[in-house]
Amino acid sequence: MFNLLKIVKNTGDVTVKYPFAPLELMPAFRGKPEYDPKQCIACAACTMACPANALTMETDVKAGVRTWQLFVGRCIFCGRCEEVCPTHALTLSQMFELAVTNKVDLYERATFSLCNCRICNRPFAPRKEVEYVMALMVQAGIDANVVNTRRSLLETCPECRRRQNILDKNNIILNPQSIWRTDDDAE
């Protein structure tokens, strides 16, 4: 009995002080995905990786915008988005106090503009993604001025690039079911 009391005394108080003091977390604790909209290039890699569809991306071709959305309520904090993000725009933070009274507060959105093809004038990629590709080319050792002169080529959709390389191109329709086409811009 006396021995037991001694053990109790030596062990002390094990209950954490939270919420009166901050909770001690492990360094690898996975909390809310922290999003940096400035770094994001709207490539949608995270939305492909997200197993719970907490991350979604919708493209509105008519308005020329792409909307990224995080619904924290569905997030399972697996960290796959952080793994696949090519620009470090998503990192899992230590934030775990996520309870809300209003469901709307669980959403985070970001809107990005699309880049129009120079030839067919249809949006084909997010503008920031094209810019990022050009920045990577500069990093890979190509002169910045040379990259800039290639801008018109880079801002052309793959379909139009292929068409430009074909002789007698006016007779051919490539990929008529392209996802970027809308009903009213049929030729």
Add this chain to the structure above:
Amino acid sequence: MTLNNSSETPKAAHFVPKLAEVDEASAKLKATLLHNIQRSAYVYRVDCGGCNGCEIEIFASITSLFDAERFGIKVVPSPRHADILVFTGSVTRAMRMPALRAFYGAPDPKICVSYGACGCGGGIFHDLYCVWGGSDKIVPIDVYIPGCPPTPGATIYGFAMALGLLGQKLKEKNHVEAEGDKSAVAHPGAPLDVRVKIERQARLLAGYVQGRQISDQFVDLLEKNDLQTMPQLIEDWCVKADDPRLRSIVTCLKETLDASLNGEAARG
């Protein structure tokens, strides 16, 4: 019947969400009681078809380590005794009626908590055929606690919020891309092909998350220092970290670096 893919209406019209009703008098009573709560709050957990992970975390938060009972939060075995109903699980077709029976069985006024990723929005089961996708489809919810499952800390925070003791931290965010926004390239000082090779090798050896952290640190060293001092800096880093796994990974990365640099020299 046509299928609709819009997010507002259910994909297949096999159910129509209808909220359980709360009469005005009890809503008013709840607001008054929450304004000045002076007693314990008893919790009953309603399993609407969860995986049991949330239940385990609820019981973890009433153990001695987190001890929710010091705030008077007690888990009770019957909805008749409950002040707070905790709905876990994504509301399967079979568990909808039992959940509603528990809801109507609890005396008014009551606080409804949507617990876990499944309760908040269906979680990973949100588009299954037999799933209603969240407890807010069947009962009026006061507090949403996301997490898969929510940690005991998040649970205590959520209950404190339900009782009006702590404030909400998360807010809705809408970012709009500014004109001329550009995302920065990582490690602009290091050659791209070397960086890619090192990152691939590190991710192969240490996994995606730790691999990236190690390669980031490695390329950072490479970027800021010249090649002659690299071996010494790597040695310092390994000694400081005192981890044989890190040492072997970093040795491999150094070999990759040397190989790619020698390859470049050989090319011309």
